[in-house]
Amino acid sequence: MNKDMSETLTRVGPGTRMGNLMRRYWVPALTSSEIELPDGPQVRIELLGEKLLAFRNTDGQACMISEFCSHRGVSLYFGRNEENGIRCAYHGVKFDGLGQCVDVPSNPKACAHMHIKGYPCVERGGIVWTYMGPPDKMPEPPELEWCTLPDSHVFVSKRLQYSSYLQAMEGGIDTAHVSYVHRYEVDTDPMHQGVKALDYIKADGNVVFEIEKTSFGMSLYGRRMGEPDSFYWRITQWLFPWFTMIPPFGHHALGGHAWVPVNDHECWAWSMNWQPKQPLSAEEHEAMAAGKGIHVEYEAPGSFVPKANRDNDYLMDRKAQQEKRAYSGVFGFSAQDYSLQESMGSIQDHSAEKLLPTDRAIVMARRMLHDAAVALEQGIEPPALDASEQHVRPAGVLLPKGDDPMVWAKAHLANGLDEPVFSI
CATH class of the missing domain: 2.102.10.10 (Rieske [2Fe-2S] iron-sulphur domain)
Known part of the structure; x- marks a missing residue:
């Protein structure tokens, strides 16, 4: 990514290209x-x-x-x-x-x-x-699924992250890293453990991606080996300009994030869990409030600064890393992500990166945001302003090796929130 594109994507103040775009949502x-x-x-x-x-x-x-x-x-x-x-x-x-x-x-x-x-x-x-x-x-108010459910079905938290929204959000788009940095956490975290999908994720780190550009942003199809005659597909979405969905794990609550700029160098990382058909259980709510799953424990009540932060090296435990209890030595799903994202600097030097095939979705999201910001400057309205386009849900499925996941998604996910939750 050249310097001009990086500047456009990461500068969000009043009067900037990206700032003007984001203010339309x-x-x-x-x-x-x-x-x-x-x-x-x-x-x-x-x-x-x-x-x-x-x-x-x-x-x-x-x-x-x-x-x-x-x-x-x-x-x-x-x-x-x-x-x-x-x-x-x-x-x-x-x-x-x-x-x-x-x-x-x-x-x-x-x-x-x-x-x-x-x-x-x-x-x-x-x-x-x-x-x-x-x-x-001004567009209609948001209609993401978790925005439309009773309070008892939803748990929302936020934390302050010391990096640009872009590199935080790119971590949400990138599902390939789950096989590595989270590979031990999934076995003990109460919001992920005990489901078949984890076997496929840990066994196959060579994720093959297919990407579909949509009216709301894009859908991502991550393929891993499943059973001998099937692939395990993790289907997720990125929605303009800062929402990411997380493919579900078995019976556990659905999840997602919003990555909202505080300024050029910091962002609010929002985390949401929800059950579409029933209230969250007392056990689920207790675990989320304690910082399990995609949530965090705070340094002090009301601070929104995570307890594991850059000032204490994210409570890294080298012994746990050596004993294969924490891949990076850091515990907690969110901390495992933001510790690495903050290590890049508040705004990464994009000129030095060397991208891989698993980064295709990140490249597309960058282009779509950049192009929308430039187009707005030329008087062209931004995409995905229709709140009804937010009626989407992620999925995790096993499909026969010859099946096209996009065809399956059109048949089973096209009606959005009227469909059952597809999860393994």
Whole structure:
């Protein structure tokens, strides 16, 4: 990848190509529980290089505005959340949930030119989503499966990752690494253990990929040896601009991620598990809350910084590595991934990489994002703005060696969420 393409893909601030593209989609911003109470404490958050303030107003509506007062730049984090707005603690200037100035005590006539940025919000799947793009271009709210289910069916967490969204997301697209970095974790993790798919994954690290470009992004078909007369196919999806799906493991909950830029050098890594047909069991919920599966244990409650982090070498255990209990010496699915992704630097030097056939899906995702960002600059609308295109689900299946997985997918996955879960 040349320098210009790398710059386009990794720079996400206001006015950048990728920043402009990403602002055309609903952005997962924070969990609803972070601003649980009307008129409760506001929360500072950075998204796409913008420092913002989230709060729940008196009426219970989630709101997102610029962090800083337009008067003299004071942080509204220190302001008062009351009477459907935030009042600056310095001179009493007040803003509503969309950033409109509604009171300047010292000069009421000044309200008209004191407005700050404000972005509309919706809540789905336990997440506050915000739209940061042109108001007249706002798409329908997200309809990913886990956004449409009762709360009891879904578990959502997030963590801060010290790398660009791109290299984090590329880890989500790349399913070939499962045979290596996760190969011992799958035997003991309660969200993965005890299913037949693990035998195929551990036995065959030579994954062959087929890729299908779609209206929502792309579908990936990863082929491993199955039984003597069959292949094991892991079918997953990447959805514009930052969602990845995880093929299911047996009876365990479905999973997915969202990789949302904080700024050019950091991202929010969201992890979701859900059961389409029944609530999560108490055991599943307990394991997820404890950081098992794709979730993490935090360094401190509410920090969203993982306990295993770069400051402690991700709690690497060389003895466990030698004893084949942890392939990289790091424990935990997410930690095994982000430790390696952060080791590349916050923005990888793409000019030095030498890609392999298993990276085909990563190459396609890069091209699709880059091309969409350039096209938007030329006035062409972005892809996958129709929320109904998000009605997709990953799968894991054994197919006879002569069968085409794309033909099978069109027959069994085409109706999206109306189909049963296909898992091994």
